Amino acid sequence: MEMFPSPLESAKFIAGNSKDVSVDEEGVRRVAESLFDKASAAEFGLAGWKSLHELNPRAASEEAVNWVFLVDTLNFSFWAEQEEQKYLVKYKDKTYSGYWSLCAAVNRALDDGIPITSASYFATMTLDQVRHVFRSDTEVPIPLIEERHQVLNESGTVLLEKFGGSFLTCVKMSEKNAQKLLHLILENFPSYRDEAVFEKKKVSFYKRAQILVADTWSVLEGKGDGSFDDISTLTIFADYRIPQVLVHLKAMKYSEELMKKLREGTIFQSGDKEEVEIRGCSIWCCALICKHLLELYEKKGQDMREKINAVLLDYYLWDYARDHREEMKDTPFHRVRCIYY
């Protein structure tokens, strides 16, 4: 078995053998066409990571890179059992939910003088300190607090022992190659090994490892240590929002049986066949959307390979899902409690 299977090859294999989830070629084409004009707009580009999101760091410094590492180490499982009772964090007179509540809690801690992005701090944080930093402004605590404590201590210890306490050291070791950085992350940080077995084959998604590479590229604005020449080899990040938006946009379809389970709020386990099919088909579906988009531009004589890749498509679709919550409420997302996404 391959040490670290490729998420793209895994996705192709899963999509080719999936029973309850299918990629809709016509739907893929329609989504690509609908994105055609947007893809050349400014907010589709790398700059949107900072210009569209006030909680993301403004700087491209070592401190900003370590902010990204901390956040992506904890970038999982924000969904609430009941939509009306969820973890929320107030920061600078705004209330944040989901992924943004994590960022708000981190920025709140930094403002309070807690060095939460320093490996020397989070390597030895106690559970009570983690509870304090990520305290909720509702009755509902952040999900998986014990697991967050464990991955913080583990990742901080590795960062101290192998990379001098700074993720920028790891980035420099990748020599501006995204795949090399991805493999450094997988080799050294166990909590990022987001894998499964499907039809007796080891498959991977590496959602947090790939988004860590992507967010590092973004916070460094694609320059200097972050000028990855192979950023387009990353796939989208198979979380629980991208599948939801792909089904909503009719680029992906669920069987009646699976849709029924999702509507009932079934909680799946990491590695369940349905979960693997949903995540694998999402990655494959977005690879096809990217391919169609590039072909549409090519027909117009435009080479958009610098402007269109799975990372930027992912960011766009994820932000779309965030901005169209109401319209998407009848399309269920799959529920798994895990540290991978």
Ligand SMILES: Nc1nc2c(c(CN[C@H]3C=C[C@H](O)[C@@H]3O)cn2[C@@H]2O[C@H](COP(=O)(O)O)[C@@H](O)[C@H]2O)c(=O)[nH]1
């Ligand atoms: N595929 C994908 N999944 C992403 C992100 C992000 C945050 N990235 C943003 C930050 C800067 C960039 O500009 C991005 O806009 C979080 N997640 C995942 O979503 C879920 C949370 O969702 P909700 O409950 O609605 O907040 C959870 O699994 C979390 O891990 C992304 O970008 N892509």
